Amino acid sequence: MxxxxxxxxxxxxxxxxxxxxxxxxxxxxxxxxxxxxxxxxxxxxxxxxxxxxxxxxxxxxxxxxxxxxxxxxxxxxxxxxxxxxxxxxxxxxxxxxxxxxxxxxxxxxxxxxxxxxxxxxxxxxxxxxxxxxxxxxxxxxxxxxxxxxxxxxxxxxxxxxQTKPDAAKRLVSRYTALLEREFRSGSGVGDMAAALGVTATHLTRCCRIACGRSAIDLLQDRRIFEARRLLAETKMPVGAIGESLGFTSAAYFTRAFQHLTGKSPSAFRRAG
Known part of the structure; x- marks a missing residue:
């Protein structure tokens, strides 16, 4: 590995x-x-x-x-x-x-x-x-x-x-800080938006302004990076990895992983 x-x-x-x-x-x-x-x-x-x-x-x-x-x-x-x-x-x-x-x-x-x-x-x-x-x-x-x-x-x-970040970038910075703490919890964009005092729609709009990506894209990218790291560096079972990252089922984890990487978790591990 x-x-x-x-x-x-x-x-x-x-x-x-x-x-x-x-x-x-x-x-x-x-x-x-x-x-x-x-x-x-x-x-x-x-x-x-x-x-x-x-x-x-x-x-x-x-x-x-x-x-x-x-x-x-x-x-x-x-x-x-x-x-x-x-x-x-x-x-x-x-x-x-x-x-x-x-x-x-x-x-x-x-x-x-x-x-x-x-x-x-x-x-x-x-x-x-x-x-x-x-x-x-x-x-x-x-x-x-x-x-x-x-x-x-x-x-x-x-x-x-240097110019001070505008309101959209300040919100997205707060979102990513919260995301970094909570990405394993299973919380969705709606939960995090509520914790930040805004709607999910407004949060996604600000994410697109700041980085050209949606709030869910940032969340899934962070979760799937951690999944790839665990698959590449540990012998942790695939199902346990998905569960540790807040995915509600093995099937949902596999779909999300394959959507972002083009491979199933097991195929990614074998290729490494």
Whole structure:
């Protein structure tokens, strides 16, 4: 079975920082990056080549080379990784104590000096992580701290250019945060809309404005990503997976899974 790069460490345990080439995140299938999901530690995506779209907290934007995208722990996201996309994903680890932004940021790094500074910091962190020198782990975390300073300065520099999200995007951000907490519960879009104080119709309209997808599409994408992850990485029975994700019957789970992936859960597991 192919293990996920960003979910192999139980979320309840501390994790060490690690750097992964962005194309490697899609090892085992592009669904690992394109489907809606979250990771349990802060993440910085540094794109050095290529372009695509990224959805963070229900809002879709384009990205291109020299874009740095910060995603806090637990924030739902997914992004395209075409064959010409290159860069590095920096997982800061859990329990590292590095001050980092509390909200997502997409930063267009136009200054060559700032681009070079980030490249040097990433290279230094990677060298220390792979080093056998004494105290290399502490050195890597100290350089990650400097990366956090770099990020804080770039966020401050970009602040005058950034516009505040409109009402639709604020609602969708609240929806995706609730969805991330509740996607296993069996709650539907109507239940979540009611919890947010709006109608399901209004919520779906706002989702289409923010990311071009409906509220149910986001919910099913998140649930089916988790189903694929469990099928690929565990021996959990298919029926138990569906039940753990709030599907009311095995048949409903199979239909939903096949509709989104083109395969039944059992066929997907065999293909992996």
């Amino acid at each position: 192919t293990r996920s790069i960003d979910t192999e460490i139980p979320a309840s345990l501390p994790s060490e920082p690690r750097l992964v080439a962005i194309p490697r995140l899609a090892a085992g299938g592009r669904w690992r990056v394109e489907a809606m999901r979250s990771v349990s530690e802060p993440l910085l995506l540094w794109f050095t080549k290529g372009q695509g779209r990224i959805t963070i907290a229900g809002s879709t934007r384009g990205y291109t080379a020299n874009n740095a995208i910060f995603i806090p722990a637990g924030v739902m996201h997914g992004f395209e990784v075409g064959p010409q996309v290159f860069g590095t994903a920096v997982f800061f680890g859990r329990g590292g104590g590095i001050p980092l932004p509390a909200t997502p940021h997409l930063l267009r790094i136009r200054e060559v000096h700032a681009q070079q500074e980030l490249n040097v910091l990433i290279d230094t962190v990677l060298r220390e992580i792979n080093s056998g020198q004494p105290a290399h782990e502490r050195a890597a975390k100290l350089h990650l701290g400097l990366l956090g300073v770099w990020l804080e300065r770039q966020v401050a520099k970009a602040a005058p250019e």
